[in-house]
Amino acid sequence: MVRILGVFLLFMGICIVTIAQRAPYESFSKDSLKKINLDIRNDKYGKISSLVIYEGTSLVYENYYGFSQKSTLHQISSVTKSVTSIAVGVAIDMDSIPSLDVKIHNYFPEYDSIFLDNPLKREITLKHLLNQTAGFEWDEWEIHYSYAGNPLIELSQKSENWIPIILGLPMDSVPGEKFSYNSACSELIKEIISRATGVPFLHFVEEHVLNKLSVSEYHWDTYPENDVPAWGGLSLSTRDMAKIGLLVINQGYWATSQIVSDNWIATSVQPHSNSDSLSYGYHWWVTEQPDGNPLVFAAGYGDQYVFIAPDKNLVVAFNGKNFTDYKWEKNHIDLINRILNAFVN
Numbered sequence: 001m002v003r004i005l006g007v008f009l010l011f012m013g014i015c016i017v018t019i020a021q022r023a024p025y026e027s028f029s030k031d032s033l034k035k036i037n038l039d040i041r042n043d044k045y046g047k048i049s050s051l052v053i054y055e056g057t058s059l060v061y062e063n064y065y066g067f068s069q070k071s072t073l074h075q076i077s078s079v080t081k082s083v084t085s086i087a088v089g090v091a092i093d094m095d096s097i098p099s100l101d102v103k104i105h106n107y108f109p110e111y112d113s114i115f116l117d118n119p120l121k122r123e124i125t126l127k128h129l130l131n132q133t134a135g136f137e138w139d140e141w142e143i144h145y146s147y148a149g150n151p152l153i154e155l156s157q158k159s160e161n162w163i164p165i166i167l168g169l170p171m172d173s174v175p176g177e178k179f180s181y182n183s184a185c186s187e188l189i190k191e192i193i194s195r196a197t198g199v200p201f202l203h204f205v206e207e208h209v210l211n212k213l214s215v216s217e218y219h220w221d222t223y224p225e226n227d228v229p230a231w232g233g234l235s236l237s238t239r240d241m242a243k244i245g246l247l248v249i250n251q252g253y254w255a256t257s258q259i260v261s262d263n264w265i266a267t268s269v270q271p272h273s274n275s276d277s278l279s280y281g282y283h284w285w286v287t288e289q290p291d292g293n294p295l296v297f298a299a300g301y302g303d304q305y306v307f308i309a310p311d312k313n314l315v316v317a318f319n320g321k322n323f324t325d326y327k328w329e330k331n332h333i334d335l336i337n338r339i340l341n342a343f344v345n
Helices: 001-013 032-043 078-091 109-116 119-123 127-129 153-158 163-166 184-197 201-210 236-251 262-268 332-342
Strands: 048-053 058-064 234-236 271-273 278-280 284-290 296-299 304-309 314-320
Touching: 032 332, 048 078, 048 236, 058 236, 058 284, 078 184, 078 201, 078 236, 078 262, 078 296, 078 304, 078 332, 109 119, 109 163, 119 271, 127 184, 153 163, 153 184, 163 314, 184 201, 234 236, 236 296, 236 304, 236 314, 296 332, 304 332, 314 332
Parallel strands: none
Antiparallel strands: 048 058, 048 314, 271 278, 278 284, 284 296, 296 304, 304 314
């Protein structure tokens, strides 16, 4: 799977990105999309708010549900992590960060006592933060995000600086040894970017990612003493959320400029750790399509997704409002598989 994706990115070439519009259904089974649309409207997938599909840079399908429309800003939750990943790539391209192997303790000298008290923490690298193998004791999935007691929700409610709290977490494994999904690690990445570049994280992402993607309307939650979170909190229109996937399809290019290097794109969407049946890159998920070809995606709480099928040149983005632990009749895996199976071009 990695080899197929790598070959695809290698031979894809430089692409000038301009959003075009093609006739609906041109590359898809019309009947299949109609059935998918009907199931969404009948809440088979819960409360889905929007669905957009791009083939290359052409918008080939778009639909909104409930009170959503093109201009609606959706809370994209942990899809924000993939934006953070792009920001890391930009900082590396600028030589502000020397490599992913840099030890994170170098960026937090004021907390040196924390690293001295637990030598394992001195081995944590930026790569470990990105691929969720830092080794901190943290279980974000045991308690649902809609309940008190979830560690991320508990952290977000603290008004003090989060960095010493995160760095002070106990260790339960050697860095690089075990996958453990940890949104708090994204906060450490945020702080490293800010300290390495000398620019606050929000301003850095605005200047080097959002503005260059022509994203003009967005909202980012702000927390006292901690500014915007790097794990989530960003709200975008579905079209703008899809641009994150289009940036991957086009090897880091947007319009006539390269936002982030093709090398970073290719590297970040390859598997670097594993969680059950899924693989994880650098703040991207990696799995397979029904036909066995690679499928890269960003995922957020409440059913926010950006799926990338490189071999088909497709980007599928949808938003949802499924913020409870209720299990609907169908889920996001069924939805993306039906969309991919409907592709006939």
